Amino acid sequence: MSTTEALNRISNLKNRYLALRWIELFLLSGAAVFFVWAFLYLMNVSFLTKLVVSVVAIAIVVTTGIVRYRLLQLSNKEFIQHLNSTYPQLEESADLLLSDIDLLTGLQRLQLQKTVQHFDHIYPEIKLPHFLPQSLGIFSLCTIAYFGLISFTSPAVKKTGETQINIAPAIDHQAKTNATISFLSISIVPPSYTQIKPFTSSTPDLKVPEGSEVLWSVDFSSPVTRPKIFISGKDSIDLRLLSDQYSTSIKINESGFYQIQWTDNQKPVRSDYYKIEIIKDLAPKVVVDNLNQFTRLSLADQRKLILQSTLTDDYGLTNASVIATISKGSGESVKFREERLPFEQPVSISGKKVNASVKLDLNKLGMEPGDELYFYVEALDNKTPLPNRSRTETFFIALKDTTQQVAVEDEGLGVDLMPEYFRSQRQIIIDTEKLLKDRKKKPVQEFNSTSNELGYDQKVLRLRYGQFLGEEFEGEIGKATIVEEDDDHESTIEKFSHVHDKENEHNLVADKKPVTTGHSHEGEQKDPNTKDNPLEAFAHNHDDGEQATFFVQSVRAKLKAALTVMWDAELYLRLFQPEKSLPYQYTALKLLKEISNDSRIYVHRTGFDPPPLKEEKRLSADLSEIYTSTATTKQEIKDRFPEIRKALQQIEFLLTQSNRMLSSESKEQFHRAGQELAAVALEQPGQFLDGLSLLKKITDEAINQQELPVALRSIQTTFWKVLPQQPTSPKKNELMMHPLDAQFLNNLEQLQHD
């Protein structure tokens, strides 16, 4: 073996040594990386941090290795020195191999040769120093440690110490690439009348007084486009950029929910759902503390009552009063009077709770025995623009009327105890007839006196009817005349004779009576200025019987006639000639009957007017035109919320599975169910919004495996609550009939027959 060959071998050996060291370093740095990752995994840091720390770790390990093993500066000389020290066979002379052979002394050459020979001997046995197995061991340990760690533990949850509301973007995995909400503040300005100071909400779920102005200010982690707020899934309001923050404000008048949406990288990103709950301004509560709903006072009772009332409202009262109605009289003559009584203590109503009182002085209110007082307390609150108003039930105070006579009509008694104020025309006729019949039995004096009395009765009756006509005074009586009697002015002969020598011989046209009749003349003479008084046409002159307007003209005329006839009837009764009076009395009765019939009102009956029957078809039993008719309906009422029903079963199935991976179909199903749920949540956000958010999280896979069963259960409960109670439907029963069963039934039947 030559020296060059030996040198080559040494150089090979050195390269092998370096390679071993490098592999060792590679393994160690790999181990370091895994070790570092395991630590960082526990601390849950970002990928970038991991990368940086890993590079640093690698650098440290490699640098240490290079420095320690002098990997970059390792010269052949150093390597040979190492060989010399490790292998005594080389007799510390291996460095001779490196020196120029020409410069060597003889001895040195001899030694070189010897060394080359020795080197040749030991070459296969040369072991280069390395820690390869150890490094491999460390590497495997670290690898196992890392993978073991990540498969058995979950990373620590990042704690956020931010004071602002942290609206977790609904989609976690998108959050790494997409912009997130970095800042959100919600300030609420309640309506001024509530006297609540403006405040900021500490959670994105809002609970605000009705009519509040809500201002959202949102900042995003990176620039976004078109941020919006969706209110109750219907209206969307754009957020405007004002001094680095997007903001908008809305007046909230009804409960619902909202969601913030923004567009980042052409992809719309949506936040979770948050609820908006309205604190309604309630109507005031009014309670009357000290009075029963019905109070009945007797004559001896105190007529002064103190009404005490407690008024409460959530924001404040502005006004309250007692509304009293007094009723006087009874039956048709009842009269009502309404009064608004302000509270006396305190004089002006304000504040959230007021104990108000007022003294009800029944005498001052003008109440007399028999009268009743109805009252209620009304209160108004300070809501704008329209205050809430509420009132109590109506309370009653009645003053007993001890003088009132109670009329008892007892069927068992034959005698009418009702006072006989006046007799009717029929009674007068009956009495007159009776008087005539008994004429022979009675002495003349008694007869005359009875006749006179009947005449008096007739007068009373006439006066009574005269009242209706406005003839309230005796003086008016007799002025009226029967219309027919207008003709009296024509000559009696004329009346009964038949005059032919006239233009209107056969009465083909109405007679033109001479304008100057006695009646009209009389009237003109009485009041020649009538036509000159223009007010006459518009005024109602009630004092004048002629002008009374109780009745329509025809009735008035009849009544006048009746009164005239009554006058005559009375006349003859007073003259003790009842037989002459009777015809007048009959006429009066007839007229009175007509009058009472006239004043009745008839309502025309309306209703189905059947078409006229065809007489020839009646009862002919002809059915030729009657056909068998059919009507087909399909009116099955579909179940409400079909998608929620399907999703319910899906959840139950998922819950029984050990591997709860959501398939794309179930996600699709949940999505559809979510749409149905959203419609319900609109009406009752408080009850269903949480379920809706949870559903969204599940479909977006923002929930990890451990929390999934709990979330699914919660959604299932929500779904179940949404389903309405429905009427039960009969269902078809199924039965397996073994031939033996059938045989048994047959035999049983047989047995019953036997």
Next chain:
Amino acid sequence: MIDSGFSLHPIFPLWAIITVAIGLLVFMVWKEWQRKIRYRYARVAAVVLIIISILGLLLQPVVERERQSNGVVLLTPHYKQSIVDSLLNANPTLTLLRTVDAAPYGYAAVLEYLDDLYQNMNLHFIVGDGLPQYVLNEIEKPFQFYKGELPNGIVTWLPPSNFKRNRKQEIHGTFRSNGKSKIKLISPGGVEDSVSFSQQGSHDFTLSLTPKQSGLFLYSLVIEEEGKTQTQHFPVEVVKEKKLNELFVQNYPTAETRYLKNFLSEQGHAIVVRSKISKDKFHYEYANRQSVRIDRLSPEILDEFDLFFIDQESLETLSNNEKAVLEESVKQGLGLLTFYNSKEKMKSSAFLSLSIKQISGDTVRLNLGSSAYTFLTWPVTVMDVVEPITQVNDRVLSGYVNKGAGRIAFQLLQETYRLVLEGKKMEYASLWSPLVERAARTQNQPFKIEMEQPFPVYPDEPLNINVIAAAATPQLTTNGELIPLREDVVIDDYWHGATWAAETGWHTFSIEQDSTYKNIYVNNPDEWKSLRIALQQKANEAVSRKTARGNHDLQWIKERKPISLLVFYLIFLIAAGFLWLAPKL
């Protein structure tokens, strides 16, 4: 593997163990032979011992011994010590054995193998909770059972045979409480019903539930007792309603039929209404179905319907032929419900009518839902053997009478449509739906799957399944696997099969030939323990001999005991230790 006096219970297949053992033995003996150190024969012997001890560990041998006894008393959990004492007093030569989970008693040895019970033991008495049903099935010899005390918890549980949607159904049960306790029934939507007990003892309870959706659901029962809560699940399978086919025939339309028809058609049932207009002229109404003309009743037409509503007048004017057809159809399974037109016409002699008796009351007050309603009723009472549906006190207001396979139903309440007018649809439904359902024809199934085991069922226990098959040989599958069935020795078309459920949860058994299926829920073994014990006691009582046996002859009984694995381990340790030590000696 039972030899005389010795048997093996290998962990791995026997041939594999033997092959490996022989290979190992040869290799190790050769290896030891090669080593040039002392004690060659001793080392070879040690190797042999090692192999034997490994074999012992893997094969788990059992030795049989014979001993004399005149019968065995088997102690199972919750046995009463006093009973065992009395038994021993009466018969001192009895051998005591106990199951693993039973409390120790004197010399009572643990029963190691159930096989022993079946084969060679002279079992006389079982004390305590008894043995599971699947063990009882195998024991042929009679024994006497002395039951232990019932445990606290639910000891009877009687849910309805199937749960129906939107119907309030009741579960009855018995609960043995230790003190103040509360049972809550929880549906997927939250607490459905609850019942609480203030005293110790056995209480009957009723819980009600109204499932809102069809499908398979797990309801839970939470028992709160003395601050401890225990949750157990029970399966609720709500079956989807199959729609009925109904025929109304009436002389003239009435409000009652009209509202009933509307109610049923809204639920999706197929309905034909035939109202008479004039002689041979009719008005037909069809809901949810194709039109059909019914000039006269024929078997073909009636077979199509499940329930036949007819008014008394129409019923009387049927021709003789039609009457015969109708009667036959009812016997074949058709349901018949007659509407009465007038009191006078309610004669019991009339065709297909019920025997009735006039009574005085013509109104009745009925509780429906949360409030009570007053109804007009026909002043009669039905004298036949009646299955009641609606009743007030003892007065049956609606129900049915069996006739052949069919049913003749009656509704004595009048003007029930008032409820619909008042908007009380739920109450109206609760009045009519059960009646219509029970009166209607039951659909014949070609197959029926039954479970022999009562609820609850646990994993790794035999599930005995019976199938009644009307026609073909049934093919029962679960999870795509066929379960072998054998036909009953005595009864035709009655098949038995057995399987084991490996996991808790729902298991579906279905018949290959058609859509018949049965869902069975397998519970977690921690749940329903008290119920299981109560059922087990009942099952043991059922097979127990009622009288004490007279002869207690001495018998040789075989007793089997496994050889302790510790022995093999020690042998292994000593032999291996010697091999390690040998070169150093």
